[in-house]
Amino acid sequence: MNQLEGLRANSSQFTLEGEPFRILGGSVHYFRVPRAYWEDRLLKMKACGLNTLTTYVPWNLHEPERGRFNFQDQLDLKAYVSLAAELGLWVILRPGPYICAEWDLGGLPSWLLQDENMQLRTTYPGFVNAVNLYFDKLVSVIKPLMFEERGPIIAVQVENEYGSNAKDENYMEFIKNCLQSRGINELLLTSDNWEGLRCGGVEGVLKTVNLQRLSYGAIQYLADMQPQKPLMVMEYWSGWFDVWGEHHHVFHAEDMLDVISEILDRGVSINLYMFHGGSSFGFMNGATDFGTYKPQVTSYDYDAPLSEAGDFTSKYQLLRSLFSQYHSQPLPVMPSVRERTAYQPVVIQQHLSLWDSLQFTDKPYSSERPVNMEKLPVNNNNGQSYGYTLYETTITSGGTLNSRNNIRDRALVFVDKQCVGSLDYKTHELALPDGKGQRRLSFLVENCGRVNYGKALDEQRKGIVGDLLLNHVPLRGFTIFCVDMKPSFIKRLGSGQWKPGCVCPSLPGFFQARLDVAGSPSDTFIRLPGWGKGVVFVNGQNLGRHWFIGPQLYLYLPGPWLRSGENQIVIFEEQQADSKIQFADNPDHGRTIDVYKLPFCTIL
Structure with a gap:
């Protein structure tokens, strides 16, 4: 069998199988789209004129407990990549281990945080050992899908936006070696916003850039860094994500098209992030923290060319017309739109009541001091990852309750099952009513989503993470219930x-x-x-x-x-x-704001 020549970056233009190749890509995350709709979304991608699918791989879903892997059903990565191949799409895989993605802890599993000294995204031994075991399993799944094995994967990304983190000069070399030592021989890429390009790369790996507007010269900056190499925008942000309590971000189709047209005119390859956003089902949304913690909403519509429910948008129609110019043959017919129903109320x-549901949780845990979610002896001693945790103790007086900002992220406070207020990052004090005798003080604490990007990644332990004071005295003697609301609990x-x-x-x-x-x-x-x-x-x-x-x-x-x-x-x-x-039968996104009118620093 002749050796096939995969994607190469040996000149100012990519080549694939020895021929010039322009990457016209789009991101669709298999874990954000019901498996029954994978084919629908990818057919719509193909009909828009794209030739390459990109997807992240979420470590936290694939290894929910240390050493227990899941690549089945909704998480059948092999089936997803194989489907892309059947539909005539190439694939760029972005396996992390960190993916950002507006996904809880950027896709890193929460059980890593059981180690109090954990340093995520570094060569700290505890992180290195966990990554090695995960990559042993992951590469065994993806290696048969590589181009050299006659599969569709033509490139693999090394980590993700490390230039924005860059606290360990040996880390990127370690991740690169994780892939190559396990037999990944396809083209390797890094991906950073323009500010991260300078320190996010690694020797022998092609740099790509992430952006939404061209006024900052990022593409020229990338070209100067890598002369005589092909240029690629790995993430062209087609919209933006939303956080609770603010406006829905929109990016007008004409503004987007102007930038994409110029990128293509320059001969640059592009990947639309997102082409189709989908939904962060369950408790999987992430959060931002640039001084203020802001959890993200469930919808990952992203104002993308394909809506959350897979609808064609005006962006889709404009892009289809644009991308058709880069094909010698007519594009496939657009798939039919799926029917929707506004069912009767x-x-x-x-x-x-919550209190009557506690009998269906795991056995409660007794502790003198509060214990954060990740440290609880549940889920085969992997701790609690998501949902709510109920902390209960007894008090004999009212007075001033002070959280000392140790609530992560939001707590409803009850005295004898009656709600007396809430505590969060902004509200640290609460007045408790006076009463006779012993009373039960309860805190229902919600993990609203772990930060997925930025410097706060290592500080994402949830629940109650330190002492709470009543009249300046630390509370003691807790009974702690794990209310993670897994399917088994809902069934019970x-x-x-x-x-x-x-x-x-x-x-x-x-x-x-x-x-x-x-x-x-x-x-x-x-x-x-x-x-x-x-x-x-x-x-x-x-x-x-x-x-x-x-x-x-x-x-x-x-x-x-x-x-x-x-x-x-x-x-x-x-x-x-x-x-x-x-x-x-149609969504209501609420109030909107044009992301193009926001200061640039707010979308980095």
Whole structure:
């Protein structure tokens, strides 16, 4: 068999199989798209004129517990990459181990933080050992998919945006060696914003740049750094992500097209980040922290060319017209649009208080001092990764409660099951009412999402991370419940003593409704006007968080997660419940702001 010549960067233009090749790429994350829709999204990518799929690989999903790997079903990376090949797409793989991606802890598993001395993204021995074991498994999955094995993967990225971190001069060489020593021989790339280009590279690896506007000379800067090498924008930001309590970011199609046209006119290869964003289902959203902690919303619509539900947008139509100029043959016909249904509202039939649900959690843990989530002896001693943790102790007086900013990230505070307020990064003090005798003081602490980018990555332990003071005295004697709301827990709730109706005497609580679907299910959007803050589960699937402060005012419910006939909807609600659940056939993104009008520093 003749040796195939893969993607090469030996001159000012890429070559593939010895011929000039322009990368026209788009990012679609398999872990953000229901598996039943992988083919739909990739066919739409192909019909837009793109020739290359890029995807991250989320370590935290593939190794949820140390040494226990999952590459099945929704996480079947091999099937996803193979599907791309069947559809005629090349693949650039971005395996991390850190991926950023507006994903909890940038894709790093939370059990790494059990080590109090952990230094993420360095050659610290504890991190190196974990990465080596993960790459042993990951490379065994992806190596048969490489171009040299007649697979579609033509390039592999070394880590991600390390120039913005760059605290260990040996780290990038270590990650490069992780790939090459395990037999990855395809072209290796790095990816950084223009400020990170200077210190994010590694010897023998092609640099690429991430950007949204050209006014800062990033492409010329990259060209000067790598003369006689092909130029590529690895992440052309087609929109932007959203955080709770702010506006929905939009990037107008005409502004985007002007920049992409100029990039292509310069002969530069491009990858659209995102081509299709999808959803950060479950508790997987990340957060930003540039002095202020801001958790991201569930939707990863990103104002991308394909919407969260896979709709064609005006951006898609303009890009299809543009990219068609770079093909000698007509583009494939655009796939048909999938039907959506605004189902009739459904009524809440029964409820179960949080306190009555605790019998279905793992055995509570007793500790004199508070213990952060990651240190709890649950999940085969891998700690708790996501969701809520309930801390309870007893008090004999009221007074001033001070968190000392040790709540991560937000706590509802209860005295004898009655909510008396909340604590978070902004609110550190709370007045507790006086009362007679011993009373139960409870803290329901939510991990709202670990920071995925920036200097705060090592400080992402969640729950209660230090002492809380009542009248200047540290609280002691805690009972701690892991309320991580895994599918097994939601299933166990079914055997609880649910009470009829929608009026729960004490929030928080779980509220259940039934959606009857006649015929084949369709995509829809759940709307919750009259509700406060919480999480929505449909047939055991965690759709993500809802919060009345917006901007996101809906949750995407994919048709494949519904079934013909009866469907169970369970809402965990913290603050305010309504009597019904509503549906819509189109999303409501809330208030908008043009990302192109924001200061450049806010989107780095």
